[in-house]
Amino acid sequence: MLSYEDLEAQVIDTGECTVCGACILACLGSHVKLIEGKPRRTKRSTDCVGCSTCYEACYMLRHDLIRAIEGRTIGWGKKGSIGLHRRIVEARTRDVEIRKACQDGGIVTTLLLYALDGGIIDGALVVGRDGWSPVARIATTRDEILRASRTKYGSVPVLKELRAAVVDCGLSKICVVGSPCHIQSIRYLRHKGLPLASSVRLTVGLFCRENYEYTCLAEQLAAKGVDINQVHKLDVSDSFNICVGETEVSLPITEVKSCVPRHCLVCEDFAAELADVAVGSGSSRGWSTVIIRTQDGEKVFAGMEERALIETREIGDIAGLHEMASRKKDKGKETKEIFKLKEVGLETNVIAARLGISERRVSHRLEGI
Template sequence: MMVRGLAKRGFEESLGRYVLPSLCMGCAACVTVCPAECLKYVDERPILSGECISCGICSSVCPRYGSPAREMEKAFFGRERITGEEFGIYRRVVVARTKNDDIRRVCQDGGVVTSLLLYAFEEGIIDGAIVSDRDEESPLKAYPKLAESAEEIIRSAGTRYTYSPNILLLKDAVAQGKRSIGFVGTPCQIQAIRKIQAIHLRKYGEIVNFTIGIFCGGCFSYNGLVNELIRKKMGIDPKDVEKVNIKGELIVKILNKGTKTISLKEAKKYLSGCVSNCMDFSAELADISAGGLGLEGWTLTILRSEKGEDLFDEAVSKGLLETKSVSKDSNLWRLLVRISRRKRRGFV
């Protein structure tokens, strides 16, 4: 996979000047790959903390700097999208759900993401998965996790709607000698992984066996979601929250007390700024993309690459997932197209 190279510029002349002021979403790809280790991740942003050697690697992997989306797409899939591929290149679109009760109890939608990771781990296809886990103290806070057992993979299921810089853990995975990992991330994180692979940063790029991108209508800041929206606006003690989901509105399931909802229009006021700079709703560069899209207990699954399709089909043939097809004239398909178009135009 090759994309156009960028001029070698130091962090301050590239990302510091053009991305940090308003485009950075805090994916941490630059911090992870910096060979001089002169970047630190502080308050969800990279900061220069040592001597920059102006190698240009940080800007080469940044999803907000250089390399237009179409060029990346061509580099990864070997072709550009054709008319009608509104949500990116794909081989098949299906709706699926897990048959594993342990996953069903904790997953966000149909548990497809966790089922595929678990299958790949148990078959020895991967020796770890980079996911996002919940903090024991503040369960709504997402933080990156290198899951190294079936229990850890299952524990990481479910969505935290705050930002989780999963790419940071590529470094841990390399340090621990992992050879093959499954990577789960938001569309911006999948873009960064593809850039890492495109510039042949083998140390990090080659250990990623497959990527599962999750649809993203935007992330909340932790304070915005937990203190401003859930505590103040909805009057719920965050400690009592069992699950947050978005299905046409934001739904908060409260322990033993039913649910409370708030309109998406209201909830979106608390989104972090990253969403206004992102044009990718459905993780268009992932091997497999997954989202809930208003479905109850099912995951809309886009099989994009041959590798992603094979992995999914193997899991289905082993009886781990049940599936339903999605026709192009269904409301679900139309919704996916509509949201993808809106996000490309800068709306959420």
């Protein structure tokens, strides 16, 4: 029987682990814990003998099921680079307090507050922060939801909080907000029939070009004379942008490539293709791009429109969105090939020649954590 040792060897120690928190959540004896940023079991317990629960909870070992899960939750059809969807719009909140607190259009925060006030959900799993260090949180009040606003960077085991949300807080209608990896993971757990996962009623996915490990990022900024604790906003476009007060500092993406976790480099999901609603930066400052994928997502979004909580407008051209998503898919596939060739002992120049790309590109991919 496959066990924690196999999970550790195949996923955690290889850098494939997305730190979604599913294995920590699934372990009934709480033997798997977050230690130094990774799920670890400090010692083998008698509970672990003949147990494969943590191994079975890992969606990274079940990529062959993703298409079937997508068919059951989103639907079947010809899929483009941003996934199947019912509607795509740009939107922003009408709430002044939310606008001041949030990253772009404040749509995720507005959606959570609307769903909470309307009894659609009774709480949410979100990413809060300690300074700028991201931390998984359970949010059940307006204040807690507002405090979780803005983009943070770092691998966060959001799903590990699901047990506490259900068992300790008594929640039964939960929204999970997370990166594409969190959404894939919770969809897999629901597909698998993990009892705790049945309490998740809604998923909101965040667009993700790539993630950056917090400690590495803080060190990179410090080297540029920027104290991350003084930062007001972090944002990634074609460059890495840091706002400190009224000053904005932009770094070339190549300068923070060493902070990208290995699992991000092989990821092909930019637009959270399995989420009920996916949200990311809009083409205009102060607006969010919103992709509605499911009937549940459509119902919640329509409710916000009916109550005039948000402004919406159609997006005339989504070519840029498709381009970003396609670029991530191509990058993920290419990086998998780079890793495979490196594992068989090929040098950087040979890999570059074999794939028809520059040595510099190969080096950047191999620098990932």
